[in-house]
Amino acid sequence: MILVPVKNLSQAKQRLSSVLAPDARQELAQAMCADVLETLARWQQRPGVTVVTSDPFAADLATHLGFEIAADPVNPGETGAIEMATALCRERGVNHTLVIPADIPLIETHELNRIVGAAPPTGVVLVPDAAGRGTNAALRSPADLFPLRFGNDSFLPHLAAARATGLPCVVLELPGIALDVDRPEDLEALAAAPGDRRSQRLVRSWNPSWNLDAQVCRG
Numbered sequence: 001m002i003l004v005p006v007k008n009l010s011q012a013k014q015r016l017s018s019v020l021a022p023d024a025r026q027e028l029a030q031a032m033c034a035d036v037l038e039t040l041a042r043w044q045q046r047p048g049v050t051v052v053t054s055d056p057f058a059a060d061l062a063t064h065l066g067f068e069i070a071a072d073p074v075n076p077g078e079t080g081a082i083e084m085a086t087a088l089c090r091e092r093g094v095n096h097t098l099v100i101p102a103d104i105p106l107i108e109t110h111e112l113n114r115i116v117g118a119a120p121p122t123g124v125v126l127v128p129d130a131a132g133r134g135t136n137a138a139l140r141s142p143a144d145l146f147p148l149r150f151g152n153d154s155f156l157p158h159l160a161a162a163r164a165t166g167l168p169c170v171v172l173e174l175p176g177i178a179l180d181v182d183r184p185e186d187l188e189a190l191a192a193a194p195g196d197r198r199s200q201r202l203v204r205s206w207n208p209s210w211n212l213d214a215q216v217c218r219g
Helices: 021-041 055-067 078-092 109-118 155-162 184-194 198-205 208-218
Strands: 002-006 049-052 068-071 097-099 121-129 135-142 170-173
Touching: 002 078, 021 109, 021 198, 049 055, 049 078, 055 068, 055 078, 055 198, 068 078, 078 097, 078 155, 097 109, 109 121, 109 135, 121 184, 155 170, 170 198, 184 198
Parallel strands: 002 049, 002 097, 049 068, 121 170
Antiparallel strands: 097 135, 121 135
């Protein structure tokens, strides 16, 4: 089961408040969420997808794509949402979960195949962010092997917890999944990266020079 926690997108990306107004942050969060969910929809080998959310935009899009929605009325944040969804999976007998955040717009289906292909029968696959500090994908088998605690510096604690289980732990560096958008400099990196995702089109529209950089990068 793939779990995608999506908190209230109108309150997302507070760390970009120095460069983006609230409406722009919400528009960006919605665009990134759509990029992630639409990539999952294109993944032919995907298992079931559950979007854990109380956000109306995410819920409507998940419904349109045929994904399950786990209602998150309390909206306790990413960590709380995953704990709730993991408990639901265990109640259903689901033994494997892959947690994917909604702010990694450059995620590719071949990267998802890499994660699944590298997964041990029991154990863990972790994908760090580009800085090696955050965790941008986590596959656990069994699903509640250890609790996930997302935040700015979650990767090393997750790695330590995974190794403490004594089960195999695979770390993959995947450039599409590695790029999350939390800081102003991440906006430029998103715009300059190859591709034409809706979040890229949005940030390039805010700064034409970023679009020019992207054209140069694409050659």
